[in-house]
Amino acid sequence: MHSAQRAHLLFTRYVSRGELLRFADPMPSPDARKEPRPRRDWTFGELLDWTRGRFAEVGIDSPRLDAELLLAEAAGCARIDLYLRRDDLVDAAVRNRFRDMVRRRLAREPVAYILGRRDFHALELELYVDANVLVPRPETELLVDWILEDLPADAARPPVVLDVGTGSGAIALAIGRARPDARICGIDPSEAALEVARRNAERLDLHVEFRPGRAADLGRLVQTWAPPDVVAANLPYVASADLEAAAPELSYEPRLALDGGPSGLDVIEELVAAVGHLDPRPDVYLEIGADQADAVTRLLRAAGYAGVDVRPDLAGRSRLVRARRARTRDATGRGSPPAAADEEVEQHRQDDGQEQARRQGDVQGEPVPLEDQIPG
Numbered sequence: 198m199h200s201a202q203r204a205h206l207l208f209t210r211y212v213s214r215g216e217l218l219r220f221a222d223p224m225p226s227p228d229a230r231k232e233p234r235p236r237r238d239w240t241f242g243e244l245l246d247w248t249r250g251r252f253a254e255v256g257i258d259s260p261r262l263d264a265e266l267l268l269a270e271a272a273g274c275a276r277i278d279l280y281l282r283r284d285d286l287v288d289a290a291v292r293n294r295f296r297d298m299v300r301r302r303l304a305r306e307p308v309a310y311i312l313g314r315r316d317f318h319a320l321e322l323e324l325y326v327d328a329n330v331l332v333p334r335p336e337t338e339l340l341v342d343w344i345l346e347d348l349p350a351d352a353a354r355p356p357v358v359l360d361v362g363t364g365s366g367a368i369a370l371a372i373g374r375a376r377p378d379a380r381i382c383g384i385d386p387s388e389a390a391l392e393v394a395r396r397n398a399e400r401l402d403l404h405v406e407f408r409p410g411r412a413a414d415l416g417r418l419v420q421t422w423a424p425p426d427v428v429a430a431n432l433p434y435v436a437s438a439d440l441e442a443a444a445p446e447l448s449y450e451p452r453l454a455l456d457g458g459p460s461g462l463d464v465i466e467e468l469v470a471a472v473g474h475l476d477p478r479p480d481v482y483l484e485i486g487a488d489q490a491d492a493v494t495r496l497l498r499a500a501g502y503a504g505v506d507v508r509p510d511l512a513g514r515s516r517l518v519r520a521r522r523a524r525t526r527d528a529t530g531r532g533s534p535p536a537a538a539d540e541e542v543e544q545h546r547q548d549d550g551q552e553q554a555r556r557q558g559d560v561q562g563e564p565v566p567l568e569d570q571i572p573g
């Protein structure tokens with residue numbers, strides 16, 4: 198190719214894309230061999246700006262944060278240092294590492310898998326994560342906060358907590374970090390997820406036990422372990438059909454962690470049925486989909502739970518549920534007389550009947566957007 202033709206090609210390529218000629222593309226396309234060699238004098242600021250723009254163009258939710266996390270990782274520095282180094286040139290090794298990460302992110306792989314870690318619960322825990330576990334979400338931190346608020350500080354015996362569907366161990370380990378006195382076990386049917394959870398317990402030096410098991414195995418597990426005071430669970434709750442249309446990032450996460458069956462409620466129903474058979478019943482804390490609060494409340498009340506409360510997530514959607522079965526005061530110092538509790542359950546059943554009747558007369562509400570049904 199003549200140099201004039203080549204110059205014209207380069208000009209139209211970059212200017213027609215709205216990119217400045219001097220910002221040679223650090224993400225060469227498959228026919229990169231025909232393209233100019235990437236520029237060697239990118240500064241940190243220029244790389245960040247370019248990447249943030251590309252991430253935004255393809256619809257990534259947090260383009261600036263993601264660009265900063267990846268560049269800080271590639272450069273081996275803290276995010277704040279990127280600003281101090283804004284005008285510094287980025288050396289070739291860092292640029293190469295960064296380019297590979299940017300490619301993966303543009304293919305919509307979650308940042309946590311690219312970095313191999315995720316901070317959880319107010320940065321208290323740095324969890325190792327890989328594609329065998331769900332990337333822990335900020336909403337789940339609110340579930341942990343709620344449990345910690347309620348766990349009695351001055352219990353006569355250590356509180357016993359079971360995290361069902363533990364994945365990376367996020368919930369169990371966050372409670373373990375905050376309450377070293379608690380006895381905690383996480384269960385999951387995925388052996389690969391349990392390996393991740395055990396690895397996290399070891400690197401964080403936390404004494405949390407992890408065992409294989411499904412929600413339906415609760416009765417058997419309790420016999421060989423201990424009756425829990427609290428069952429915490431962020432189970433799969435996306436309806437199978439909705440998964441196909443969900444954000445591309447979800448296709449990297451284990452289907453077992455997301456798929457809640459045709460209604461989205463299969464695994465939550467499995468858990469509620471299992472806790473309903475425990476004696477004494479534990480308090481239950483669940484993370485749920487944005488359109489599931491009424492259905493889950495009804496399930497829990499039908500299983501004999503007197504007090505069911507719902508809390509919003511950071512976006513104000515009803516995503517967290519707590520069910521408490523009032524009971525005689527036990528060694529943890531909680532509970533109230535069973536007779537009062539049973540009356541309360543009966544009152545709630547009647548309220549539910551009235552609520553259902555009222556709803557049947559209601560006009561159908563607004564459909565819940567798909568992205569609101571995504572776990573975490």
Ligand SMILES: C[S@@+](CC[C@H](N)C(=O)[O-])C[C@H]1O[C@@H](n2cnc3c(N)ncnc32)[C@H](O)[C@@H]1O
Pocket residue numbers: 330331332333334337361362363364365366367368384385386387390410411412413430431432433434453454455464467572
């Ligand atoms: C949404 S992920 C949550 C992981 C972790 N608790 C968190 O909050 O990051 C759901 C987890 O439930 C597990 N799971 C799937 N089916 C289950 C079942 N029937 N009983 C118990 N856990 C199940 C999955 O393997 C997955 O690790």
